[in-house]
Amino acid sequence: MIEVEALTKRYGSTTAVDGLTFTARPGTVTGFLGPNGAGKSTTMRVVVGLERATSGTARVDGRRYADLPAPLHAVGVMLDARSVHPGRTAYKHLLAMAQTHGIGRARVQEVIAQTGLEPAAHRRAGTFSLGMGQRLGIAGALLGDPATLVLDEPVNGLDPDGVLWVRRLVRELAAEGRTVLLSSHLMHELALCADRVVIIGRGRLLADATVQDVVDRSERAGTVRVRTTDPEPLTRELLATGAQVTPQDGGVLQVRGATVDEVGTAARRCGATVLELGTESGSLEEAYLQLTGDAVEYRTADTREGAR
Amino acid sequence: MTTLTSGSRAAARTPRGAPARPGVRFARVLVAEWTKLTSVPSNPWLALGTVVAAAGTAYGLGLFVRPDDGRSGSWVVVSGFVLAQLGFLVLGAVVGTSEHTTGTARTTFTAVPRRLPVLGAQAVVTAVAAGVTAAVALGASYLATTGPRAGDAPALDLAVPGTTRALVGFVVVAVAVSLLGLGLGALLRRPADALVTGVLLVFLLDLTLSGNPGPVTDTVRALLPSAGTRLLEDDAAVAVLDAATRGPELGAWGGAAVLGAWVVVVLGAAAYRLVRHDVR
Numbered sequence: 328m329i330e331v332e333a334l335t336k337r338y339g340s341t342t343a344v345d346g347l348t349f350t351a352r353p354g355t356v357t358g359f360l361g362p363n364g365a366g367k368s369t370t371m372r373v374v375v376g377l378e379r380a381t382s383g384t385a386r387v388d389g390r391r392y393a394d395l396p397a398p399l400h401a402v403g404v405m406l407d408a409r410s411v412h413p414g415r416t417a418y419k420h421l422l423a424m425a426q427t428h429g430i431g432r433a434r435v436q437e438v439i440a441q442t443g444l445e446p447a448a449h450r451r452a453g454t455f456s457l458g459m460g461q462r463l464g465i466a467g468a469l470l471g472d473p474a475t476l477v478l479d480e481p482v483n484g485l486d487p488d489g490v491l492w493v494r495r496l497v498r499e500l501a502a503e504g505r506t507v508l509l510s511s512h513l514m515h516e517l518a519l520c521a522d523r524v525v526i527i528g529r530g531r532l533l534a535d536a537t538v539q540d541v542v543d544r545s546e547r548a549g550t551v552r553v554r555t556t557d558p559e560p561l562t563r564e565l566l567a568t569g570a571q572v573t574p575q576d577g578g579v580l581q582v583r584g585a586t587v588d589e590v591g592t593a594a595r596r597c598g599a600t601v602l603e604l605g606t607e608s609g610s611l612e613e614a615y616l617q618l619t620g621d622a623v624e625y626r627t628a629d630t631r632e633g634a635r
Numbered sequence: 636m637t638t639l640t641s642g643s644r645a646a647a648r649t650p651r652g653a654p655a656r657p658g659v660r661f662a663r664v665l666v667a668e669w670t671k672l673t674s675v676p677s678n679p680w681l682a683l684g685t686v687v688a689a690a691g692t693a694y695g696l697g698l699f700v701r702p703d704d705g706r707s708g709s710w711v712v713v714s715g716f717v718l719a720q721l722g723f724l725v726l727g728a729v730v731g732t733s734e735h736t737t738g739t740a741r742t743t744f745t746a747v748p749r750r751l752p753v754l755g756a757q758a759v760v761t762a763v764a765a766g767v768t769a770a771v772a773l774g775a776s777y778l779a780t781t782g783p784r785a786g787d788a789p790a791l792d793l794a795v796p797g798t799t800r801a802l803v804g805f806v807v808v809a810v811a812v813s814l815l816g817l818g819l820g821a822l823l824r825r826p827a828d829a830l831v832t833g834v835l836l837v838f839l840l841d842l843t844l845s846g847n848p849g850p851v852t853d854t855v856r857a858l859l860p861s862a863g864t865r866l867l868e869d870d871a872a873v874a875v876l877d878a879a880t881r882g883p884e885l886g887a888w889g890g891a892a893v894l895g896a897w898v899v900v901v902l903g904a905a906a907y908r909l910v911r912h913d914v915r
Binding site: 472 | 650651652653654656657659660663664665667669670671675677727733737738739740741742744745746747748749867900913914915
């Protein structure tokens, strides 16, 4: 369980994280979204105690990370695939990590097998591809068999097999009752494996909801799409009922403010032939772009005000 | 509801691979740091290079020593230190900076978030590695300057006052220089910064100032870490140094104390930065 409360992190005059509050719960995959420089990585680094919060708190299982007696058993962390000495082998890297907690060699071999690193275990990490480095990072996060996982861009650089593997892995980990917080730029990927999403922009919270709730907020969500041979009469008919209609190519109309039933009835009234009719569901990506786009505009106005 | 139940189960269970008494202990961090030091191939090579540099320099300089130079046998054996100390400085600096230059710091300090045990363990493993390397280098230097390879240089004679101290001093000062390198590395976090500062402190500043003797420069020289090499001199050579200086007369152990103070202050500053500042 990760609880972030009113977290603020400033570097000089730059505010990276601004009063952020959210909770990542056990048994749930929480997706962490935001544009580059939104403060995702900074937040994760504060959570695992690498950086000190300017104000506010970040707790894991109710404690400050630095106060955990056995951090590796509580939280598995992968912040950056390049957190390994390039001259050290994958096995020795994991072994040194394990030794800080008295974890045995058998467990090191176990996570190497689990992440498919056996053929490369005794090769220097400097020779690894991005995907291999990513697997090594995940192996390190799993080492202590922790109840909470913090993964920054875990699918970055993985091939399709690897992406599928990570998706299954995080679903399994959550199904076992663990807390998983993961960030990704791949919206489609997050929509598939996250239960909740926390979206931030310019260090501020924009949304903290289930994936479905966020998707429903997108512009396209809840609109009706109808394809017809007679777009003009149908448009007139629909406008008369008070709906908004956006004509598109190929006789397609995007209708807002009317249900599928109402659009169908309207088509019969004006004698238009309906070829296709359905409700649009929107996408996480659209919702995300709308939310973060608003944040940037809001923020620009805010800055101007401050300059006055 | 199922997720909640399994959630509490996940928190309560014993993690796979956990030892009987789980958690971070200093002894465990020490073992981990030893693994880290020995698992980077460049470190053993650096140690070997340091031994070769010490013995090679001692052999080379020994060839030019004549019996009437007033040099003792211990001077010849430890003379390789002038070059070898760079190896010890680099060893410490590499241990101190590689965490930060390679990003290993993210792994290290998430595993040991209290951080100070890591610096403590690094100090211990660096000191042990430097001590062993220095002892081997001393032995190699002795072998390289004895018997048929001695030339006209005087033989090592433990009866000469201060000889034992000079031999022990070789190891002690090597350890101190490596710890100074570690402190500078952990404090400055960049290899170039740490090495340039280290070379200035243990070597170059003293050499530059020696060209212009006077009360001020001699006092400054006495306060630099390079004063520690007095421990490598026999009694007669220390007496000559103290007679020539226009600054404080340190003796052999006074010089060592100055070096020791530098090590403590620099490691203290490194510890402060490590605990108070963010890790990138």
